[in-house]
Amino acid sequence: MKVLVAIKRVIDYHTKIRVKADGSGVETRNVKMAMNPFDEIALEAAIRLKEAGQASEVIVVSCGTSECQETLRAGLAMGADRAILIETSEELQPLAVAKLLNAVVNKESPQLVFLGKQAIDDDANQTGQMLAGLLNWAQGTFASNIIINNDKIEVEREVDGGLEKVSLKLPAIVTADLRLNEPRFPSLPNIMKAKQKPLEVISASSLNIDIKPRLTVLKIESPPIRKQGVKVNTINELFNKLHVTEKVL
Amino acid sequence: MSVLVIAEHDNQKLSTSTLSTITAATILASDVTLLIAGYDCSSVCESASRIAGVKKIITSDIGCFKVPLAEDLVALTQLIANDYTHILAPASTFGKNVIPRLAALLDVAAITDVILIENDNTFKRPIYAGNAIATVQSQDRVKVMTIRPTAFESAPTQDSPAPIQTLGYTSQNTLSEFIAIETHQSERPELTSAKIIISGGRGLQNAEQFKIIERLADRLHAAVGASRAAVDAGFVPNDYQVGQTGKVVAPDLYIAIGISGAIQHLAGIKDSKIIVAINKDPDAPIFEVADYGLVADFFAILPEFENVLTQLGY
Known part of the structure; x- marks a missing residue:
């Protein structure tokens, strides 16, 4: 069984972002980039299936500029077998990415596509569900556990009310939540080996897919700043503030 | 403008996040329709018909919607989607599961976690874990979005009930199946x-x-x-x-x-x-x-x- 994992290059999780003063976006120059953390979890899930003998090949796919090759190499170092970059310098929104991935899925015919549940930059939480819709496949979003059973996959989902279990017919889409696994750190030998693994670059324009942004971003601004708080010294002082000054207790 | 709100409920009552979503819908239009897909959910429909701003309720009371799967709920919504300029759901795991799939099948963008409605095509939403706020404009014929419940008040009730209309649906979903849900019952507030x-x-x-x-x-x-x-x-x-x-x-x-x-x-x-x-x-x-x-x-x-x-x- 072939497994495809979609990964996105984003500003590193530990970096404090800076909104550009002219409202045009978030500063990405000289900022450390990394694989979206939820995509790392998705990739780890796929690699574990291969290690358990349930998957035959793990393919990582990314959409974006040539710099995404670095992110794909990181995926290969974790343990993916080969990589595909759908290259474009256009701004990509989730619907466009889902359409590009749809084309890759049609070419590669995987039985399972893993994605992170959301990217930590746009926080959209859309691409997996959109791809499932375009393919008319079942979707298991917010996965915290998976079990493959012949032609089905049982997905435990982290929903607002608790944990929900669904059974999906393969092929299917699964989006990873935080507690699905803890992704590994690639070892140095695997980082070296990853340099030799195949990485195919396909130009997005060669696929004849409409990837134009549907949403116009008019402005990116900083959120309102909370007023500076105060330190209190005792519990009594704290509750006095909450009861007398703020009247919230 | 005509707005459809996809209701989240437990077959007993609407979620509070749905009440906030209805408030957001009333900012867009005075004509708000609520879609209630559930099983044995007539009590939800009756109480929802008295929510201020709701002009009509469309309900599908069918076994497959007892715990709705995205595959079925999206197929149901597609039957009526063309009647609306906006389709909204709460930005809960329920809404986030359904809305993007629907958007892709309608070939439109999805707009997640809307916190402010500027006008009928311009919205604000947080990005980068709320460390930046984006103002986005959509030219799509139908705007499909999730509403962050904490950004909008709960809709109040009204005296005269809205009419309730039934929508027929036959599930052809062979893709997915609900197995179980483990919830943590609590007397505490949500x-x-x-x-x-x-x-x-x-x-x-x-x-x-x-x-x-x-x-x-x-x-x-x-x-x-x-x-x-x-x-x-x-x-x-x-x-x-x-x-x-x-x-x-x-x-x-x-x-x-x-x-x-x-x-x-x-x-x-x-x-x-x-x-x-x-x-x-x-x-x-x-x-x-x-x-x-x-x-x-x-x-x-x-x-x-x-x-x-x-x-x-x-």
């Missing part, structure tokens, strides 16, 4: 609509000591939240998690105990009216957003904490 929340982090050290948070919450009639660290450590179930990937909350009072305040956690609490932090680490980032910070070992001040609650009548 996190997303609570007036007071008391949350614990890794500082509580273990599940046993986290119970102190629950005990204090019960005295304060508060909801209980947790940081990702506390959930990962197994102190409490996943549905307690507050933050970028958990629940976004906006109570009048948020009390964070033993929570260091990773940006992912702060993303979920920023809209709280008053934030209180108790942490023994004076450099914990939570103090940067707290209105009132107390640097102290929680276990050492606990007796005093409980005394004050007694004095205040809690």
Whole structure:
């Protein structure tokens, strides 16, 4: 069984972002980039299936500029077998990415596509569900556990009310939540080996897919700043503030 | 403008997040239709028909919607989607599961987590865990979006009930099947609509000591939240998690105990009216957003904490 994992290059999780003063976006120059953390979890899930003998090949796919090759190499170092970059310098929104991935899925015919549940930059939480819709496949979003059973996959989902279990017919889409696994750190030998693994670059324009942004971003601004708080010294002082000054207790 | 709201409910009553979504819908149009797909859900329809702003209810009361799967709910919504300029659902795991699939099948963008409606095509939504706010404009013929419940008040009730219309649907879904749901029953208020929340982090050290948070919450009639660290450590179930990937909350009072305040956690609490932090680490980032910070070992001040609650009548 072939497994495809979609990964996105984003500003590193530990970096404090800076909104550009002219409202045009978030500063990405000289900022450390990394694989979206939820995509790392998705990739780890796929690699574990291969290690358990349930998957035959793990393919990582990314959409974006040539710099995404670095992110794909990181995926290969974790343990993916080969990589595909759908290259474009256009701004990509989730619907466009889902359409590009749809084309890759049609070419590669995987039985399972893993994605992170959301990217930590746009926080959209859309691409997996959109791809499932375009393919008319079942979707298991917010996965915290998976079990493959012949032609089905049982997905435990982290929903607002608790944990929900669904059974999906393969092929299917699964989006990873935080507690699905803890992704590994690639070892140095695997980082070296990853340099030799195949990485195919396909130009997005060669696929004849409409990837134009549907949403116009008019402005990116900083959120309102909370007023500076105060330190209190005792519990009594704290509750006095909450009861007398703020009247919230 | 005509707006369709996809209702989230438990076959007994609408979720509070749906009530907020209805309020957002009434900003867009006076003509709001509510789609209630459920099983044995007539009581939801009856009470929902008295929500102010709702002009019509469309219901599909069918077995497959007892716990709705995205595959069925999207197929149902597609039957009527062309009648609307906007389709909304709450930005809960329910809405986030359904809305993007629907958008892709309608070949339009989805707009997640809308916190402000500027006009019928321009919306604000948080990105980067709320560290930036994007204003986006959609030219799509139908705007499909999820609404962040804490950004809109709950819709009030009205006297004259809206008419209820039935929509037939035959499930052809062979793709997915619901197996079970494990919920954690609690008498406490819901996190997303609570007036007071008391949350614990890794500082509580273990599940046993986290119970102190629950005990204090019960005295304060508060909801209980947790940081990702506390959930990962197994102190409490996943549905307690507050933050970028958990629940976004906006109570009048948020009390964070033993929570260091990773940006992912702060993303979920920023809209709280008053934030209180108790942490023994004076450099914990939570103090940067707290209105009132107390640097102290929680276990050492606990007796005093409980005394004050007694004095205040809690």
